[in-house]
Amino acid sequence: GESVGLHLPTLSVQEGDNSIINCAYSNSASDYFIWYKQESGKGPQFIIDIRSNMDKRQGQRVTVLLNKTVKHLSLQIAATQPGDSAVYFCADLNNQGGKLIFGQGTELSVKP
Amino acid sequence: KAGVTQTPRYLIKTRGQQVTLSCSPISGHRSVSWYQQTPGQGLQFLFEYFSETQRNKGNFPGRFSGRQFSNSRSEMNVSTLELGDSALYLCASSLVVSGKVTQYFGPGTRLLVL
Numbered sequence: 624g625e626s627v628g629l630h631l632p633t634l635s636v637q638e639g640d641n642s643i644i645n646c647a648y649s650n651s652a653s654d655y656f657i658w659y660k661q662e663s664g665k666g667p668q669f670i671i672d673i674r675s676n677m678d679k680r681q682g683q684r685v686t687v688l689l690n691k692t693v694k695h696l697s698l699q700i701a702a703t704q705p706g707d708s709a710v711y712f713c714a715d716l717n718n719q720g721g722k723l724i725f726g727q728g729t730e731l732s733v734k735p
Numbered sequence: 736k737a738g739v740t741q742t743p744r745y746l747i748k749t750r751g752q753q754v755t756l757s758c759s760p761i762s763g764h765r766s767v768s769w770y771q772q773t774p775g776q777g778l779q780f781l782f783e784y785f786s787e788t789q790r791n792k793g794n795f796p797g798r799f800s801g802r803q804f805s806n807s808r809s810e811m812n813v814s815t816l817e818l819g820d821s822a823l824y825l826c827a828s829s830l831v832v833s834g835k836v837t838q839y840f841g842p843g844t845r846l847l848v849l
Contacts, residue, residue, distance in 0.1 A: 655835065666739075666825050666840035667778075674835070712778065716836055721768045721783035721829055722791045723838060728777060 635732045642700040644729045646713035651694065655716040657723070658687060658698045662709045670698070670711075700731075708733045737762065739828050739841035747847045753814040756844045760807050760828030766790075767809040768838060769801060772823040781824075784809050813846075821848045 636642045648656070654675040659667035671682045673689050673696070680687050686699040700707055710730045714723040740759045748754050760767050768791075769781040780793040784803035801811040807828070813820055823845050827838035 657837070659840075664842075666827075666842050669837060669839060672835065672837060714778075721766045721785065721827075721836060721838065722780045722793070723768070723770075723778075723827075724780070725770075725778035 632727065633730045633732065635734060636703050638703060638705060638733050638735050640703055642698075642703045642707070642731060644698045644700075644711050644713075644731065646696050646698075646726050648694050648696070648713075648715050650715065651691075653715045656687070656689065656696055657714045657716065658685075659712045659714060659725075660707075660709045661712065661728070667712060703731075703733050705733045705735060707731060739826055739839055741824075741826050741841040741844050743844060744842065745845050745847075747849060748816050749849050750816055750818060752816050753812060754816060754846060755810055755812045756824055756826075756846075758809045758811075758826030758828075758841060760809070760826075761830070761839055764828035764830045764839075765807050766829045766831075766836070767803055767807065768827045768829070769809070769811050770825040770827065771795070772825055772843070773821075778825070781811065816848045818848050821846060 657672040658670040660670050661667045671685050671687050673680045673687045684701045689696045710728040712728045713726045742757045766785045768783040770778050772778045782801050783791040787803045798814045803809045823843045825843045827840045829836050829838040
């Protein structure tokens with residue numbers, strides 16, 4: 624079946640460094656991906672999305688890269704701050720509509 | 736604009752009981768999806784409602800059910816609770832813009848089954 628997976632369960636970075644969180648997906652028909660950030664005690668918060676007709680999309684301090692050939696996407700956070708500490712999920716919006724398939728998540732820790 | 740709200744935020748039940756959770760979507764959003772989040776299984780899709788109709792369903796037993804009202808508010812019900820139903824239940828509402836469906840999540844209801 625479909626799956627969305629992350630390469631690392633935890634990532635620790637120094638404040639000010641760049642962070643890269645990776646994600647792989649299995650469904651070659653997937654055409655819309657979303658990154659979410661979840662802080663402790665809160666629901667997932669939308670960060671950035673990308674459609675399959677794009678390779679790259681930039682937001683404020685975040686960039687998502689999509690490689691459809693190897694079915695891989697990554698989230699890059701520039702100048703990581705303590706407030707970026709959270710669990711990050713990639714999600715694939717199922718073509719049937721309102722069904723997100725989530726990866727297991729990567730916990731990002733930012734060291735001051 | 737107010738975000739997605741979920742009530743109650745915390746709930747403790749015992750095995751065999753049933754529970755009803757409520758979700759109010761963002762104003763104007765007509766689609767509501769429900770997810771279960773556990774440490775072991777992560778975030779798993781339960782079902783989605785659009786215009787009072789269940790449009791999509793995940794792989795959960797029939798003990799899990801839901802409905803949506805004409806004002807887009809949604810409820811989910813779990814009957815005959817089991818210990819394994821302890822989880823964070825998340826509701827997300829969405830609006831289709833230019834063909835993109837972005838889901839916005841509420842804070843969740845944390846259910847503990849004893």
